[in-house]
Amino acid sequence: MCRLALKTADTPFSPYEVLSAMEAMQEGYDGSGLGLLLRGIRFDDFNYKGDLPILSGIAHSEAALQRLNGFMEERGYELKYDHEFDMTPGLIEAEDREKYIVRVYKEPTGVDKSEEATEDRYMKLRLALRENGEEHGGDLTVFSFWPQVVIIKEVGWPLQVGDALGLNDGRIKARVVMAQGRQNTNYGINLYACHPFFIQGISTMTNGENTAFIPIREWLTGKQIPGYVGYQSDSEVFTHILHYVTKKLKLPLEAYKHVITPLKTEELDVHPQGEFLKGLRTVCRRLIIDGPNAVIGTLPDETCLLTMDHKKLRPATVGGKPGVWAMASEICGVDAMIPDRDRSLDFQPMREHTVIIPPDRKEMVIWSQFDQFTLPQAA
Amino acid sequence: MVSVRSVYTTPSSLTYHDLPWIIRHREDRCTLCGRCTSVCPVQAIYLTYRRQRVPKLDILKKKRGNEYRTFVGIRQKTTIENKCIGCGMCAMVCPNEAIGPEPNSNEDRSLFHMHQNGEAWKRGGRRNLPGRTILDRIVFNRISMLTDPALDAGRHEFSTNTILGRVLSPEEFLRRKAAGEWIPPTREIFPFVIGSMSFGALSPNMWLGLLQGVAYCNEVLGIPVVMATGEGGCPPWVLKSPFLKYIILQIASGYFGWDEIIRAIPEMQCDPAAIEIKYGQGAKPGDGGLLMWFKVSKLIARLRGVPEGVDLPSPPVHQTLYSIEESVMKMIQTMSMAFGFRVPVYPKISGSTSAKSVLNNLVRNPYASALLIDGVDGGTGAAYNVSMDATGHPIASNLRECYLDLVAQGRQNEIPLFAAGGIGKNGNVTQNGMALIMLGASGVHIGKYIMQAAAGCLGNEMGRCNVCNVGICPKGITSQNEKLFRRLDPDDVAQRVADTFMAIRTEMKKIMAPLGRSQTLPIGMSDALGIDDAAAAERLKIKYVC
Numbered sequence: 001m002c003r004l005a006l007k008t009a010d011t012p013f014s015p016y017e018v019l020s021a022m023e024a025m026q027e028g029y030d031g032s033g034l035g036l037l038l039r040g041i042r043f044d045d046f047n048y049k050g051d052l053p054i055l056s057g058i059a060h061s062e063a064a065l066q067r068l069n070g071f072m073e074e075r076g077y078e079l080k081y082d083h084e085f086d087m088t089p090g091l092i093e094a095e096d097r098e099k100y101i102v103r104v105y106k107e108p109t110g111v112d113k114s115e116e117a118t119e120d121r122y123m124k125l126r127l128a129l130r131e132n133g134e135e136h137g138g139d140l141t142v143f144s145f146w147p148q149v150v151i152i153k154e155v156g157w158p159l160q161v162g163d164a165l166g167l168n169d170g171r172i173k174a175r176v177v178m179a180q181g182r183q184n185t186n187y188g189i190n191l192y193a194c195h196p197f198f199i200q201g202i203s204t205m206t207n208g209e210n211t212a213f214i215p216i217r218e219w220l221t222g223k224q225i226p227g228y229v230g231y232q233s234d235s236e237v238f239t240h241i242l243h244y245v246t247k248k249l250k251l252p253l254e255a256y257k258h259v260i261t262p263l264k265t266e267e268l269d270v271h272p273q274g275e276f277l278k279g280l281r282t283v284c285r286r287l288i289i290d291g292p293n294a295v296i297g298t299l300p301d302e303t304c305l306l307t308m309d310h311k312k313l314r315p316a317t318v319g320g321k322p323g324v325w326a327m328a329s330e331i332c333g334v335d336a337m338i339p340d341r342d343r344s345l346d347f348q349p350m351r352e353h354t355v356i357i358p359p360d361r362k363e364m365v366i367w368s369q370f371d372q373f374t375l376p377q378a379a
Numbered sequence: 380m381v382s383v384r385s386v387y388t389t390p391s392s393l394t395y396h397d398l399p400w401i402i403r404h405r406e407d408r409c410t411l412c413g414r415c416t417s418v419c420p421v422q423a424i425y426l427t428y429r430r431q432r433v434p435k436l437d438i439l440k441k442k443r444g445n446e447y448r449t450f451v452g453i454r455q456k457t458t459i460e461n462k463c464i465g466c467g468m469c470a471m472v473c474p475n476e477a478i479g480p481e482p483n484s485n486e487d488r489s490l491f492h493m494h495q496n497g498e499a500w501k502r503g504g505r506r507n508l509p510g511r512t513i514l515d516r517i518v519f520n521r522i523s524m525l526t527d528p529a530l531d532a533g534r535h536e537f538s539t540n541t542i543l544g545r546v547l548s549p550e551e552f553l554r555r556k557a558a559g560e561w562i563p564p565t566r567e568i569f570p571f572v573i574g575s576m577s578f579g580a581l582s583p584n585m586w587l588g589l590l591q592g593v594a595y596c597n598e599v600l601g602i603p604v605v606m607a608t609g610e611g612g613c614p615p616w617v618l619k620s621p622f623l624k625y626i627i628l629q630i631a632s633g634y635f636g637w638d639e640i641i642r643a644i645p646e647m648q649c650d651p652a653a654i655e656i657k658y659g660q661g662a663k664p665g666d667g668g669l670l671m672w673f674k675v676s677k678l679i680a681r682l683r684g685v686p687e688g689v690d691l692p693s694p695p696v697h698q699t700l701y702s703i704e705e706s707v708m709k710m711i712q713t714m715s716m717a718f719g720f721r722v723p724v725y726p727k728i729s730g731s732t733s734a735k736s737v738l739n740n741l742v743r744n745p746y747a748s749a750l751l752i753d754g755v756d757g758g759t760g761a762a763y764n765v766s767m768d769a770t771g772h773p774i775a776s777n778l779r780e781c782y783l784d785l786v787a788q789g790r791q792n793e794i795p796l797f798a799a800g801g802i803g804k805n806g807n808v809t810q811n812g813m814a815l816i817m818l819g820a821s822g823v824h825i826g827k828y829i830m831q832a833a834a835g836c837l838g839n840e841m842g843r844c845n846v847c848n849v850g851i852c853p854k855g856i857t858s859q860n861e862k863l864f865r866r867l868d869p870d871d872v873a874q875r876v877a878d879t880f881m882a883i884r885t886e887m888k889k890i891m892a893p894l895g896r897s898q899t900l901p902i903g904m905s906d907a908l909g910i911d912d913a914a915a916a917e918r919l920k921i922k923y924v925c
Contacts (some may be wrong), residue, residue, distance in 0.1 A: 211895035215903040222789025283552040
């Protein structure tokens with residue numbers, strides 16, 4: 001079963017702390033892989049200004065690396081920083097890992113700097129590189145191209161992957177770290193199938209299985225929205241639905257829960273926004289997830305969220321204190337990340353809850369689906 | 380002795396061995412009560428005097444001889460109009476199990492003589508093709524074994540309902556909501572709908588029983604079942620009752636019954652569930668409705684606004700319309716407007732290779748609420764045998780094709796597809812229906828199955844009974860003759876309707892639970908389907924399993 005861990009703190013910390021939490025949750029877990037997302041990056045040897053995009057991925061051959069260099073130069077992207085991991089050879093099972101890419105680029109001058117155009121450009125560049133890799137037998141894997149975000153995905157035991165990349169040396173730190181410890185076992189093993197998934201700054205990871213995957217994938221694909229591709233894993237749709245709800249429909253974060261696990265008709269009949277929510281449920285019917293899941297996500301502004309499936313068939317706990325919070329699929333994971341918290345204030349969300357840690361990290365917001373939320377359309 | 384040459388035979392003279400059903404009668408058990416002969420809907424059997432030779436041997440006189448005794452026996456008529464239809468009512472009423480029809484294992488010679496007086500053979504029922512259907516062969520095989528705790532069909536909560544009505548894209552919904560514009564009406568209904576069977580085709584007791592059962596399902600069991608009327612209107616007391624919300628009113632090419640409906644609008648307490656515009660029917664594509672004169676009773680004549688005792692053939696097409704595009708423009712909009720844009724209006728068409736074009740027209744029309752496709756195995760109260768047996772398109776591939784077409788356009792949530800035609804043909808109603816739902820249907824319509832399950836219809840696909848058209852239904856389901864329909868107690872029908880839908884709901888959960896689905900109906904979940912036929916698997920784009 002997947003194990004999930006997230007830590008968010010005002011002060012950047014080493015991702016190795018989160019890997020230790022993964023180790024604490026090792027019982028009943030196959031340790032077949034690691035997906036790691038770092039947000040709010042601080043490099044030890046580079047004064048990173050937060051607005052430059054970072055490219056994360058893997059070049060599987062020298063040729064791919066050269067092609068990547070050419071690709072970026074051709075488009076006028078200037079390499080500002082190229083992070084070299086302090087590798088320990090022999091700890092990674094896979095052999096075709098020419099280079100783990102974490103590179104900071106400066107965009108060419110003269111591009112449209114508006115928010116929407118920039119976000120689109122970042123995503124299209126990522127997709128183009130991904131396609132480029134796929135055209136060349138998959139020799140280039142690209143996880144993200146986004147400011148403040150680094151993604152690492154690898155097959156193997158999470159802590160061992162961390163050791164192999166020397167993640168405990170403090171050269172990369174982040175304010176938010178998401179870790180997931182399993183390669184997709186439902187479908188073929190593929191680095192793209194590993195959580196957390198990422199699109200335009202939005203990322204989620206999930207434990208469990210989404211049994212409504214195929215109809216959701218068909219619907220999302222049918223929307224023909226750039227970036228709604230991949231789907232090597234049934235959990236990727238959770239990320240795209242979050243993206244669709246917040247970016248495309250421009251609904252508040254609370255609406256995500258109402259889309260993926262809407263309330264029953266009898267419950268909506270007495271809900272203050274019931275009529276609107278019934279309509280939303282109908283029009284977004286194809287996005288209703290099914291199956292036992294805990295969804296942990298982060299947004300570009302470092303908001304973190306945790307929400308459950310409709311029957312609360314998966315565990316998940318949030319705990320912490322002002323300034324530092326942790327979410328994990330098992331309570332021992334939270335213990336490992338923040339041992340010195342008041343455990344009596346831990347919260348295990350039930351089926352109706354979305355737990356949100358706002359960017360200020362002062363408190364956790366527990367929002368229930370039965371509560372009203374601010375929404376002009378529902379007024 | 381009679382010379383063989385002088386025996387008179389006509390080209391249509393048959394013996395009972397030539398008929399599809401042979402009456403087996405046991406003289407030794409028969410008490411000559413006469414119930415069988417009086418119940419037989421086609422007068423296939425009659426009491427007759429017979430002479431029997433009793434061999435006599437007088438041993439003392441060393442003489443052999445015969446004696447003859449006369450007895451009253453039961454015999455089978457061999458004329459085409461009286462040939463046994465195999466309904467078995469004789470067996471049902473016989474107190475001594477002395478009589479009953481048996482299928483003739485030899486060929487059926489009567490088939491060559493069904494067009495007496497130049498009348499092509501008309502009958503009720505559905506395509507006479509027995510055996511497992513493609514739907515029967517589909518298995519649900521994506522069982523969640525890996526990461527899931529299995530759902531418990533008995534204890535967990537399942538959402539088994541579907542949506543009938545036009546669904547907007549989320550973007551358009553939010554825009555219209557913000558602007559305060561019209562949102563098309565939708566209904567949350569149970570995905571197994573009682574398909575259109577008209578008040579006219581069905582007896583008043585059957586209709587009442589169905590309606591009572593549907594109301595019970597909705598109001599007591601919490602299963603939002605709806606039923607469609609078929610062409611021919613609806614009794615005024617129903618139109619003005621709160622039960623109208625469980626009824627889909629059909630308008631078809633004969634427009635029978637619509638005067639009453641339109642006049643009742645101001646007095647309606649609630650809106651109907653939907654309006655179904657019939658353009659075609661799976662059992663008889665290219666043919667309109669047909670209510671034969673036998674069934675046009677005083678009540679039916681009044682409801683339909685016609686004289687008593689005349690054939691009521693509806694034209695094959697809506698006479699005022701040139702094409703379905705025009706129809707969508709005019710009829711769907713008119714009907715929507717008549718009900719204040721509060722009622723979903725959708726067309727029903729026959730399964731056809733042209734279904735996709737119809738669908739694509741509907742997709743572009745903002746008022747079209749759904750599309751119902753009726754496949755070749757659909758039933759009917761009356762049609763030409765050739766239409767039933769040989770015309771039409773099987774529902775599975777037709778539905779799948781249409782669904783995948785919507786998927787390619789990203790519109791699969793906007794126009795719900797409903798499927799009909801042969802669902803539950805062999806009794807596997809939930810399995811058949813769920814297979815279609817996972818192939819992409821939002822729901823299914825069942826007619827014949829309901830008649831069989833809720834009222835004990837005796838018809839089958841081996842030519843049994845199939846006389847719904849002439850109003851002699853031995854169970855009183857499709858007759859307007861009071862002597863026949865009083866055999867059917869509406870309360871019993873209602874009870875069976877409730878039994879049926881309770882069981883379907885439980886079986887749906889038993890299918891959904893192992894697939895890990897409980898939150899929504901698994902519409903289009905084709906990854907859960909497998910079939911033991913490679914060609915069918917390829918056509919339906921599901922997995923071949925063996």
